[in-house]
Amino acid sequence: MSLLPVESISALSRLHPKPAQIHFQYGTAGFRTIASVLDSVLFRVGVLAGLRSKKLDGKTIGVMVTASHNPEQDNGVKLVDPRGEMLDTSWEIHATALSNAQTTDDFIRELEKLVQALKIDLSKPARVVYARDTRPSGASLVSSLEDGIKAIGAEGRNAGATRETPQPLTIDCANGVGAPIAARLVEYLGDTCLWFWKTPLNNACGADYVKTTQKLPPSLAGRLQPGQRGCSLDGDADRLMYYYLDDRSHFHMLDGDKITALVAAFIVELVKTSGLDSQIKVGVVQTAYANGASTKYLSERLPVRCVSTGVKHLHHAAEHYNIGVYFEANGHGTVLFSQPTQDILASYEPTTPAQSTALEHLRNLNQLINQTVGDALSDMLLVEVVLAHKAYSGNEWDSLYVDLPNRLVKVVVVDRTQFKTEDAERQLVSPVGLQQKINELVRRYDGGRSFVRPSGTEDVVRVYAEASIKTQADELAFRVAGLVYDESGGNPATRPKEFL
Ligand SMILES: CC(=O)N[C@H]1[C@@H](OP(=O)(O)O)O[C@H](CO)[C@@H](O)[C@@H]1O
Ligand SMILES: [Mg+2]
Secondary structure, three states: OOOOOHHHHHHHHOOOOOOOOOOOOOEOOEEEEEHHHOHHHHHHHHHHHHHHHHHOOOOEEEEEEOOOOOOOOEEEEEEEOOOOOEOOHHHHHHHHHHHHOOOHHHHHHHHHHHHHHOOOOOOOOOEEEEEEOOOOOHHHHHHHHHHHHHHOOOEEEEOOOOOOOOOOEEEEOOOOOHHHHHHHHHHHHOOOOEEEEOOOOOOOOHHHHHHHHOOOOHHHOOOOOOOOEEEEEOOOOOOEEEEEEOOOOOEEEEOHHHHHHHHHHHHHHHHHHHOOOOOOOEEEEEEOOOOHHHHHHHHOOOOEEEEOOOHHHHHHHHOOOOEEEEEOOOOOEEEEEOHHHHHHHHHOOOOOHHHHHHHHHHHHHHHHOOOOOOOHHHHHHHHHHHHHHHOOOHHHHHOOOOOOOEEEEEEOOOOHHHOEEEOOOOEEEEOOOHHHHHHHHHHOOOOOEEEEEEOOOOOOEEEEEEOOOHHHHHHHHHHHHHHHHHHOOOOHHHOOOOOO
């Protein structure tokens, strides 16, 4: 049987001496008093939480540092048992006794008595999760608590690491139909949440500008601060692109693939936590234009299907899942909850507080998301909700996976109808033999992937290429573009000079 780690407890306990002549009491809602006298209490609560967890075979004990509605100069701490209920009342007396031991030696003696009386097996693991409210005294009290958790050798997790007050989201609607609506949204949310920036109509702004140039709309330069999130809608407000500037003011784009990853991972987590994972299957639909790194990230977490370009294909495929998430890389998309899934969410009875919270979040998402595709403002609210829940900054969101370098090239050909594809547009079947030549090229590039398809909206053929480094992605794209041009009877005199 392990012994109490007396040395580590003594050493750390001396850093948190009990003030003389104060009697503490674990009351209705734990210890609560003027914050300036609570240092030793927090340390000792950390040790006690570890012991309680060991007594319960390593189940997680919660510690909340708060004085609720009391004045700012007060603070307090309460313990929470593994299922979210308040500390078993039979332990309150131990908390009171430990908190009133005058010296470190007295404290150790009290601990030894407790371990013996309750037959606590000290070799068991211990886990403590903690958080605090917004009181100015909270940070230092949490660090006293952390010393206590450390002293007893428990594993601690700070669940209250709050996202620093996020800067407002700046929204560029390309001065299109989203603009008057966004202006009204600011009236509701206030300009601490949202800034609406009037940009010129579809001129060097909007989702398409951001996606194709991978640059900040010039009209936002100097406005968007490092770390701040921005987003651009297109003129008819059915596409959404996010971005942020890092500490060195470098621009980072968060496109439809990043939105899919953020939202799908969040929904999968909620379904699992709610206990509904055997009944509700979440899936993703992408097109061949989805970045290969996003497909890899998503495939490790949930089923992913690839379909032909265009929301009509994505939407119908998403309907086959219980919850289907789809965004084209260029920012069109939504999330669909099937009717049977909505019924399950309405009638399901959770059995734990964690299940109940996750269920509530799923019900709210079902309400928030406009499941009729084409509402970028609803998509924007969805992204903001997930970021707030995960306490993610743009940078953390961006780090879910690292995009593979890629290049999209348009090729003007004599007759684009001769280009025919299969396998969700990833294989050319006509002109005959061209796909094989593309495959031979792709094989020469590390992480290479390329496909060719006729555009359904412009008189061009599109070439997409990816590779593990940017120069190689560009080179592969221009080689394939050259091949497409030559093989489809392009005039050598007008061959674009960048084609290889
Ligand atoms: C590579 C690309 O961005 N293609 C776009 C574009 O289709 P094309 O068939 O590639 O022209 O316009 C569609 C309609 O807006 C959009 O759904 C699709 O994502
Ligand atoms: Mg549009």
